[in-house]
Amino acid sequence: MSDNLRSRVVTQGVQRSPNRAMLRAVGFGDQDFTKPIVGIANSFSTITPCNMGINTLAQKAEQGVRAAEAMPQMFGTITISDGISMGTEGMKYSLVSREVIADSIETVCNGQSMDGVLAIGGCDKNMPGAMIAIARMNIPAIFVYGGTIKPGHHNGQDLTVVSAFEAVGEYSAGNIKEDQLLAVEKNACPGAGSCGGMYTANTMSSAFEALGMSLPYSSTMAAEDAEKADSTEESAKVLVEAIHHKLLPHQIITRKSIENAISVVMAIGGSTNAVLHFLAIAHAAGVELTIDDFETIRARVPVLCDLKPSGRYVAVDLHKVGGIPQVMKMLLAHNLLHGDCMTITGKIIAEVLADIPEEPPSDQDVIRPWSNPMYKQGHLAILKGNLATEGAVAKISGVKMPKITGPARVFESEESCLDAILSGKIKAGDVIVVRYEGPKGGPGMREMLAPTAAIIGAGLGDSVGLITDGRFSGGSYGTVVGHVAPEAAVGGTIALVQEGDNITIDASARLLQLEVSDAEIEKRRAKWKPPEPRYTKGVLAKYAKLVSSSSLGAVTD
Numbered sequence: 001m002s003d004n005l006r007s008r009v010v011t012q013g014v015q016r017s018p019n020r021a022m023l024r025a026v027g028f029g030d031q032d033f034t035k036p037i038v039g040i041a042n043s044f045s046t047i048t049p050c051n052m053g054i055n056t057l058a059q060k061a062e063q064g065v066r067a068a069e070a071m072p073q074m075f076g077t078i079t080i081s082d083g084i085s086m087g088t089e090g091m092k093y094s095l096v097s098r099e100v101i102a103d104s105i106e107t108v109c110n111g112q113s114m115d116g117v118l119a120i121g122g123c124d125k126n127m128p129g130a131m132i133a134i135a136r137m138n139i140p141a142i143f144v145y146g147g148t149i150k151p152g153h154h155n156g157q158d159l160t161v162v163s164a165f166e167a168v169g170e171y172s173a174g175n176i177k178e179d180q181l182l183a184v185e186k187n188a189c190p191g192a193g194s195c196g197g198m199y200t201a202n203t204m205s206s207a208f209e210a211l212g213m214s215l216p217y218s219s220t221m222a223a224e225d226a227e228k229a230d231s232t233e234e235s236a237k238v239l240v241e242a243i244h245h246k247l248l249p250h251q252i253i254t255r256k257s258i259e260n261a262i263s264v265v266m267a268i269g270g271s272t273n274a275v276l277h278f279l280a281i282a283h284a285a286g287v288e289l290t291i292d293d294f295e296t297i298r299a300r301v302p303v304l305c306d307l308k309p310s311g312r313y314v315a316v317d318l319h320k321v322g323g324i325p326q327v328m329k330m331l332l333a334h335n336l337l338h339g340d341c342m343t344i345t346g347k348i349i350a351e352v353l354a355d356i357p358e359e360p361p362s363d364q365d366v367i368r369p370w371s372n373p374m375y376k377q378g379h380l381a382i383l384k385g386n387l388a389t390e391g392a393v394a395k396i397s398g399v400k401m402p403k404i405t406g407p408a409r410v411f412e413s414e415e416s417c418l419d420a421i422l423s424g425k426i427k428a429g430d431v432i433v434v435r436y437e438g439p440k441g442g443p444g445m446r447e448m449l450a451p452t453a454a455i456i457g458a459g460l461g462d463s464v465g466l467i468t469d470g471r472f473s474g475g476s477y478g479t480v481v482g483h484v485a486p487e488a489a490v491g492g493t494i495a496l497v498q499e500g501d502n503i504t505i506d507a508s509a510r511l512l513q514l515e516v517s518d519a520e521i522e523k524r525r526a527k528w529k530p531p532e533p534r535y536t537k538g539v540l541a542k543y544a545k546l547v548s549s550s551s552l553g554a555v556t557d
Contacts, residue, residue, distance in 0.1 A: 028071065036070040036243045038236070039114040041077050041105045041133075043126045043146075048081030050122035050201060053192035053223045054146045057232040061118050061144065064236025070243070072236075073112065077104045077130075079123045082447060082473065083161045083195065087418065092444035094125060095471070096543045098280075099556050101129025106136055114139060116243045118236055122146030122194050122223070124474075127204040128277035131213065131253075135284035138250050140242040142344050143214045144235045145205035147223030148315040149193030159188040160196045162309055162475035165449055169457015172422040193223030197308030199474030202315045203270030204277060209324045210264035212252045212343035216352055220319035242344055253285045256338040260328075260349065262294060263336055266301040266378030267327050268318070269311060271474030272393045272482055275380060276445075279553030291382055291391045291551050295510065298378030301336055303397055304368050310397050310477045311374065313366045321364045322356070329356040330370055383481055385513040386521065387467070387493050387503070390485035390551035392512050394505070395472070400462040401479050402507040405515065406431045410499050413437065414446055414470065421454040428463035431503040435494050436531065437470030438487025439554040443535065443544035445483075449473035452480055465505045467512065469494055469550070481505055481512055485551040489530065496524040 020033060040062060044055035058074060065072040080090070080097040101121075109117050116139055119130035127143070134141040152159035167184040170176045194201035205219035215235055221228040258278060265274045275294050282289035304327060307313050318324075331337040332353055339350030360367035368374055379397030384390075396402060406429040411417035417434045420426055432451070439445045448470055455464055461478040469487035472480055486492030493514055497503070502515035514521065535541040546556040 026073070032071050036115040036240060038065045038070050038072050038239060038243070039109050039112070039117040040065070040072050040074040041117055041119040041130060042074050043077050043079050043101070043121050045079050047079055048084060048123050049149060049189055049192050050081065050194040051079050051126070051146060054120050054122055057120055057144060057146060057229060060229045060233045061120065061236045064233035065240060068237045068240035070240045073114070075108045077101050079126055082124050086447060086473065087414065087450035091446040092442050092540060094447070095439070095445045095554060096539060098125040098129040098132070099543070101125060102132040102136070105130060105133035109133070109137055109139060116140035116239050118142050118144060118239050120144045120146060120232070122201065124200040124204070124273065127201065127208065128280060131208065131281050132284045134213070134249050135253055135281055138248050140239060140247055141213070141249050142235050142239040142242070143208050144232050145214065145219050147193050147221050147225070147228045148202055149196045150190060150222050150224065150316055151196050151314045152187040152190045154183055154187040158314060159184060160308060160314065160475070161188055162195070162197065162199070162449070162453060164188045165453030165475070166457045169454035172454065173458040175457070175459070191224055195475065196314040196316070197475060198269050198271070198305070198315065199309065200271040200273045203265060203268070203274050203474055206268055206270065206324050207261040207265050207274060207278070210328060211257050211261040212341055212349065213249070215345070216325050217319070217323050220315045220323045222316050238345060241346065245346060247344065247346060250285060252342050252344060253281070253287065254341065255287050255289070257341040258282055258287060258289060259297060260337050260341055262297045263301045263331055264324060264327060266298055266380060267304045267331060269303050269305055269307050269374070269379050269397050272380060272395050272472050273474060275393050276471065276483065276550060276553055280555050283553055283555050294380060295382040298380055301331070301378045302373035303375040303379050304330060304373050306366055306368065306374055309475045317366045321361055321366045325353060325356050326360050326367055329353045329358055330360070333358040334370065381507055381510050383505070383507070383510045383512040385511045387512045387514045388484045390549060391483070392467070392481045392485065393483040394481040394507055395477060396507040399479055399507060403505065404429070404431060404465045404479055405502055405504040406465060408433050408497050408499060408501045408503050410435070410497055414448055414451060418451050418454060421451055421458060426455070426460065426464060428460060431465040431467065431505065433494065433497050433503070434466065434468040434470060435488035437468055438489055439547040439550055440544045441487050441489030442470065443540050443547065445471050445550065445554060447471045447473040448482070449475055452476040452478060465503070467494070467503070467505065479505055483550040484512070485549045487550065491525065491528055491530065493521060495528055496521055
């Protein structure tokens with residue numbers, strides 16, 4: 001029990017009875033008042049398949065806490081389904097929900113003087129939201145991933161939710177018929193769990209395992225498999241041990257452990273959103289990290305895994321051949337991981353990985369051998385130039401056209417862009433600009449999975465560029481650049497682009513450039529006026545007033 005709570009319910013005499021009376025009402029007995037109190041942050045909901053299996057896991061966590069002679073107190077937090085809200089106004093609430101989740105966990109744990117917290121998350125923002133709260137509070141904590149979905153199947157192909165978005169593009173381009181589109185829709189998501197490729201949810205769960213805040217192997221388990229429930233119960237017991245040993249998140253979440261996490265994100269071909277979220281997590285933990293650090297790590301870490309969206313396999317395939325520990329051991333063996341970082345188990349990384357071979361099994365190709373990586377350098381590149389003086393993020397793995405210079409096709413919203421793609425108005429060589437979708441301008445920095453999937457479905461993935469001050473889903477790929485900062489709403493150069501201007505995206509040179517003279521840009525800047533806020537009340541209005549640049553993690557504190 002925390003010193004604060006212990007003093008209130010045990011030692012203060014007069015104060016003791018009211019506090020204990022309230023706790024008795026929720027199940028405490030005489031023998032329980034000296035036990036640690038463990039919060040279980042339960043993000044269960046039936047809003048999304050990512051979270052619909054989490055209540056069962058939360059109950060297993062309760063069992064584990066009690067078995068370890070501690071007292072669980074369960075509370076709820078929210079989720080927004082990115083996949084369901086994608087392409088709608090509702091998607092503006094997705095990144096906002098990261099802050100709401102963090103604030104809610106911090107509020108309950110600190111308000112109730114919890115001794116520790118076990119946070120369970122499934123959909124994309126549950127994970128960074130929980131970790132931001134954990135880093136802020138610095139009480140013993142562990143993160144439990146709700147688990148990945150198993151792949152759907154149709155016509156001998158593995159399907160994910162991204163398959164459905166791409167099928168819409170194929171249908172609009174006349175490449176498939178309506179019955180084929182419906183078949184993909186019906187088979188893409190067969191049950192509980194988060195989106196199956198190395199999209200944002202599986203990226204963040206993998207990164208948290210590498211960070212040391214989740215148990216080994218837990219990040220790639222399927223939601224519906226028994227081992228996920230067993231791992232959750234074990235996580236609860238490990239957390240209680242951490243409480244007894246006063247093992248705190250700030251001993252685990254350090255500069256070196258964050259570098260480990262980013263290195264693993266590069267090696268597995270993870271989501272661009274990892275950049276945004278780890279900048280925010282580092283901020284919450286008081287760890288110095290900049291967007292340029294991702295480029296430094298990218299240059300030295302190869303992509304080792306052949307995973308969707310640009311590859312062939314899904315997270316459960318990675319799990320079968322050794323999961324994140326196998327990837328980590330390969331990095332450790334080549335001096336690309338800090339082996340002395342502490343983990344929630346009480347062991348350092350080198351100890352956790354001691355019995356794992358330095359090379360993956362030879363009878364599989366999900367994880368490539370060190371001598372034959374997918375790519376020799378990481379896939380998340382930080383681009384700069386006059387269009388992104390603070391930086392922008394591009395996923396360059398599998399890109400067949402690393403450089404494009406073409407005429408700008410300018411759109412003030414995602415919806416108008418998608419309409420143009422689906423109606424055949426975008427041609428090979430175009431560079432699409434979607435602006436006023438940034439943290440302040442959207443507000444909420446919507447993901448652009450619908451436009452990018454429509455581009456792929458229309459057969460333009462290798463010939464069209466797209467830049468935005470919004471974000472991309474972990475399922476997006478192609479010549480796409482997001483997180484452009486400064487954003488349009490604060491007068492970034494992206495606000496000054498005009499239809500037909502030439503824009504260069506050069507992944508190799510890490511350049512994002514508007515091919516217009518400095519004098520012309522300043523002339524346009526002098527005429528630019530900030531738009532009126534799209535929202536004047538409610539959570540989106542508050543968020544727009546508080547949120548920082550995406551280059552700083554889009555934090556609100």
